[in-house]
Amino acid sequence: MRFERVAIVGVGLIGGSFALALKAAGVCAHVVGVGRGAANLESARRLGVIDSIATDPAQAAGCDLVMVATPVAQFERVLSALAPGLRAGSLVTDGGSTKRDVVAAARKALGDKVAQFVPGHPIAGAEKSGAAAAKADLFRDRRVILTPLAENAPADVARIEAAWQACGARVFRMDPETHDEVLAAVSHLPHLLAYALVKEFADRGNAAQLFGNSAGGLRDFTRLASSHPEMWRDICVANRDKLAAELGAFEDRLRAIRPLLEAGDGAALEKLFADARGVREKWLQGGFE
Amino acid sequence: MRFERVAIVGVGLIGGSFALALKAAGVCAHVVGVGRGAANLESARRLGVIDSIATDPAQAAGCDLVMVATPVAQFERVLSALAPGLRAGSLVTDGGSTKRDVVAAARKALGDKVAQFVPGHPIAGAEKSGAAAAKADLFRDRRVILTPLAENAPADVARIEAAWQACGARVFRMDPETHDEVLAAVSHLPHLLAYALVKEFADRGNAAQLFGNSAGGLRDFTRLASSHPEMWRDICVANRDKLAAELGAFEDRLRAIRPLLEAGDGAALEKLFADARGVREKWLQGGFE
Numbered sequence: 001m002r003f004e005r006v007a008i009v010g011v012g013l014i015g016g017s018f019a020l021a022l023k024a025a026g027v028c029a030h031v032v033g034v035g036r037g038a039a040n041l042e043s044a045r046r047l048g049v050i051d052s053i054a055t056d057p058a059q060a061a062g063c064d065l066v067m068v069a070t071p072v073a074q075f076e077r078v079l080s081a082l083a084p085g086l087r088a089g090s091l092v093t094d095g096g097s098t099k100r101d102v103v104a105a106a107r108k109a110l111g112d113k114v115a116q117f118v119p120g121h122p123i124a125g126a127e128k129s130g131a132a133a134a135k136a137d138l139f140r141d142r143r144v145i146l147t148p149l150a151e152n153a154p155a156d157v158a159r160i161e162a163a164w165q166a167c168g169a170r171v172f173r174m175d176p177e178t179h180d181e182v183l184a185a186v187s188h189l190p191h192l193l194a195y196a197l198v199k200e201f202a203d204r205g206n207a208a209q210l211f212g213n214s215a216g217g218l219r220d221f222t223r224l225a226s227s228h229p230e231m232w233r234d235i236c237v238a239n240r241d242k243l244a245a246e247l248g249a250f251e252d253r254l255r256a257i258r259p260l261l262e263a264g265d266g267a268a269l270e271k272l273f274a275d276a277r278g279v280r281e282k283w284l285q286g287g288f289e
Numbered sequence: 290m291r292f293e294r295v296a297i298v299g300v301g302l303i304g305g306s307f308a309l310a311l312k313a314a315g316v317c318a319h320v321v322g323v324g325r326g327a328a329n330l331e332s333a334r335r336l337g338v339i340d341s342i343a344t345d346p347a348q349a350a351g352c353d354l355v356m357v358a359t360p361v362a363q364f365e366r367v368l369s370a371l372a373p374g375l376r377a378g379s380l381v382t383d384g385g386s387t388k389r390d391v392v393a394a395a396r397k398a399l400g401d402k403v404a405q406f407v408p409g410h411p412i413a414g415a416e417k418s419g420a421a422a423a424k425a426d427l428f429r430d431r432r433v434i435l436t437p438l439a440e441n442a443p444a445d446v447a448r449i450e451a452a453w454q455a456c457g458a459r460v461f462r463m464d465p466e467t468h469d470e471v472l473a474a475v476s477h478l479p480h481l482l483a484y485a486l487v488k489e490f491a492d493r494g495n496a497a498q499l500f501g502n503s504a505g506g507l508r509d510f511t512r513l514a515s516s517h518p519e520m521w522r523d524i525c526v527a528n529r530d531k532l533a534a535e536l537g538a539f540e541d542r543l544r545a546i547r548p549l550l551e552a553g554d555g556a557a558l559e560k561l562f563a564d565a566r567g568v569r570e571k572w573l574q575g576g577f578e
Contacts, residue, residue, distance in 0.1 A: 073555075123504045143502060172502075185490060186503035190510040192546070193482065198565035200542045201474060207568070211577035213432060213461075214475035215412045220509045221479040225569050229562035237553045244550050251543055253489045254536060257481070261533050264526045266362075273518035276487035279496070280514050288500035 001162040002027050007060030008050060008067050009034040009078050011041060012228075013126060014095040015069030016049045016134025021167035023048075024136040033131075034060050035070075044131035061085030065163065068094040073234040075102055079109035079117070086110070092117045093160050097183060097231075099147045099176035101238035106149075115151035118160040120144055121179065122169060123187075127226035140168035147176045184242035189250060191232055192243065194224035290451040291316050296349030297339060297356050298323040298367050300330060301517075302415060303384040304358030305338045305423025310456035312337075313425040322420075323349050324359075333420035350374030354452065357383040362523040364391055368398035368406070375399070381406045382449050386472060386520075388436045388465035390527035395438075404440035407449040409433055410468065411458060412476075416515035429457035436465045473531035478539060480521055481532065483513035 006022060008015040011033040022028035033041050033050030034057055041053045057078045060066045062085065068078055096102040099119055106117045124142040144164045148157045161171045201210045236243055260268045295311060297304040300322040311317035322330050322339030323346055330342045346367045349355045351374065357367055385391040388408055395406045413431035433453045437446045450460045490499045525532055549557045
């Protein structure tokens with residue numbers, strides 16, 4: 001498995017790290033970076049993340065692999081620009097955090113070339129964004145979820161899988177609906193809650209007193225609130241049905257906890273805390289792998 | 290400022306780190322560890338956190354400084370045991386995360402010796418607990434909030450302040466009511482939310498799928514759910530009125546966000562996220578110090 005020419009549309013943390021990882025694995029000769037931000041692309045070229053720069057996704061059509069790693073609301077535009085020139089044998093994949101909307105955009109934009117699109121999502125990231133945050137080992141030992149289409153040739157899915165494995169990732173498959181449900185819970189909801197809590201304190205008259213007297217606990221709890229606002233806007237809008245359901249479930253959970261608190265029911269609170277701690281320790285020790 | 294004999298009642302992360310920090314600063318000759326867990330105390334002695342072991346808080350009465358760092362529900366019992374033998378000139382302080390209940394327990398247990406008790410709370414911690422987690426630099430550049438009593442002699446408050454400064458901490462003063470309000474927001478609520486989210490996922494039939502497909506985001510968001518259940522039970526019960534108010538405010542915030550999500554209002558969501566990110570960056574850069 002080797003690619004002569006890889007295009008990265010959206011050279012941020014995910015796209016840039018994918019490029020670096022493929023290069024580090026020696027499976028890619030040349031990387032074209034495609035994007036809107038000239039400064040970010042220049043920085044990416046200077047850092048060796050990409051080898052050349054293009055501004056129009058259409059210029060990526062001649063590459064044998066195209067990774068779309070823009071915010072998900074841009075996928076239809078990007079893939080529409082790419083479609084006319086896309087050669088048979090070229091593959092397109094993505095790093096989008098939602099999959100139902102990405103698949104719908106691909107069907108609409110790529111038409112009868114949709115079989116060349118293998119959707120994917122690396123379960124890795126950080127609150128940092130931009131090409132400067134990219135690193136070759138971002139995906140090492142991380143999960144990547146592919147949500148293949150019925151139209152995909154098994155050999156094409158296998159090539160994308162092999163590309164991710166070259167990046168050090170463990171590849172799993174899921175249908176887009178299940179993917180979006182699972183990620184709404186374990187990723188999208190925590191992001192929304194982190195943003196909400198910071199905004200709640202920020203809007204108060206004593207915001208300086210609150211943040212000034214906080215420590216590492218609040219800092220880690222709200223780390224996700226430093227994530228890229230446009231990217232997370234797109235994710236929340238694309239996955240709003242599943243995310244609203246998760247938000248509702250969490251609100252129900254809080255409503256169930258409130259009476260324990262108001263009654264000062266120490267035994268019930270301690271059981272809740274001990275249960276949660278036990279499950280978290282099991283998870284950290286690899287008990288859910 | 291120097292203490293010949295310091296007693297630590299509750300040799301966990303906070304008490305143990307206080308002992309190590311005082312020793313490192315060279316302001317304390319001998320540390321007596323007082324606690325219920327023989328294994329933990331033996332481990333603390335082996336690690337050099339304490340120099341001798343006592344099992345009854347009454348045995349701490351002869352020390353010139355007593356730090357009470359047990360879960361807050363034990364304060365009345367500990368201080369009652371300490372009171373009869375407490376010498377004039379000895380000082381008692383604490384590391385409890387709530388202050389109204391601690392002050393009430395101290396008044397009840399110490400009676401006319403309450404002037405010797407200077408309440409405090411180091412804004413530092415970790416999800417780790419026990420003497421083995423203690424470290425001499427835990428309080429370096431961290432805030433410590435003292436909530437002095439009207440009965441305290443200014444010179445006694447100054448001695449406790451100097452002890453914390455010897456540990457590298459920055460000392461602030463606050464009244465107990467304000468302390469409990471601020472900490473309910475920036476510490477107790479995030480702990481409750483972290484426990485609640487882990488429990489929410491743990492209770493589902495697909496818990497393994499959820500935790501298995503999560504990454505660093507959920508791990509950091511839920512770090513506080515690995516905190517000590519008994520300690521956090523006591524904090525939540527002691528501060529339940531303020532914490533319930535914070536929980537209510539957060540529920541209101543989520544209720545206000547829900548319609549934005551359901552309507553797919555990308556502009557409003559992006560503004561929310563960008564506002565939160567901006568405030569968090571300002572905070573991390575020391576803008577609220």
